[in-house]
Amino acid sequence: MQALELLQAHRYPEAIAACERQLAENPGDWAAADTLASALRAVGAYKEALPLFERVAAYAQQNTPGDPGCELDIACLHWCLDDWPRAIKLMRRLADGVLDRSINYGDLAGGVEQGLLLYYMGMTASDHEAVTYAVKYLKDRAKGRKIRFWPGPLARYYLGEFDFSEVLTAATGKDTLAEAINAARGKLMSRRQLCGALFHDGVRRRAQGAEELCLARMRECYALEDPLIEPEWYLARYEVKRADSAAL
Numbered sequence: 001m002q003a004l005e006l007l008q009a010h011r012y013p014e015a016i017a018a019c020e021r022q023l024a025e026n027p028g029d030w031a032a033a034d035t036l037a038s039a040l041r042a043v044g045a046y047k048e049a050l051p052l053f054e055r056v057a058a059y060a061q062q063n064t065p066g067d068p069g070c071e072l073d074i075a076c077l078h079w080c081l082d083d084w085p086r087a088i089k090l091m092r093r094l095a096d097g098v099l100d101r102s103i104n105y106g107d108l109a110g111g112v113e114q115g116l117l118l119y120y121m122g123m124t125a126s127d128h129e130a131v132t133y134a135v136k137y138l139k140d141r142a143k144g145r146k147i148r149f150w151p152g153p154l155a156r157y158y159l160g161e162f163d164f165s166e167v168l169t170a171a172t173g174k175d176t177l178a179e180a181i182n183a184a185r186g187k188l189m190s191r192r193q194l195c196g197a198l199f200h201d202g203v204r205r206r207a208q209g210a211e212e213l214c215l216a217r218m219r220e221c222y223a224l225e226d227p228l229i230e231p232e233w234y235l236a237r238y239e240v241k242r243a244d245s246a247a248l
Contacts (some may be wrong), residue, residue, distance in 0.1 A: 066104030109152035199232035
């Protein structure tokens with residue numbers, strides 16, 4: 001199996017070893033660096049993953065102007081390494097880039113993800129300026145026609161336009177959590193989107209002062225099989241491990 005296939009099969013140690021062999025033979029193999037970064041993140045080796053993600057981001061930006069590469073992942077890695085100010089600064093910069101069009105590539109909803117994660121970071125860090133900016137940013141994104149695409153329903157949920165059952169339906173085609181989780185077991189895209197739905201419902205609970213309910217949602221998100229792409233899964237893992245460590 002190729003390194004990427006090993007990663008997708010959640011055989012992380014083998015994927016790491018395969019990538020390291022490829023990079024030993026060809027240090028300029030950016031695809032191997034990308035796969036290695038993802039595999040290291042999957043096993044929680046954030047410090048080791050960070051420079052690789054930065055290398056891949058630089059490659060993308062050099063070859064495709066306006067492409068942020070994996071800077072969103074980089075911001076989230078800084079967060080998971082407890083460098084919250086740096087993470088918020090990077091996420092804010094990504095949102096600014098979408099608005100001033102220096103970033104031309106985002107999600108299908110027109111760059112909603114940056115605002116969603118900035119809201120989470122600001123709320124968790126009690127950074128009211130970041131929260132205010134994130135809400136304003138999401139309102140701006142919600143004006144566009146692309147907001148109907150995922151993760152647009154999450155922005156509309158934060159803005160009070162959708163309820164949670166509508167978010168679940170948008171994510172998985174099912175309007176109850178039990179049915180949504182069942183649907184996500186057999187379909188990767190549903191699992192990816194359910195991961196975001198659970199995580200951001202948890203963030204909304206935090207904003208309401210219901211921290212226990214927030215953590216319950218984070219645990220449900222983390223209990224899903226790692227979808228490999230969604231930063232929310234790794235942030236949920238961070239939340240769960242942080243809470244468990246604090247309880248010791």
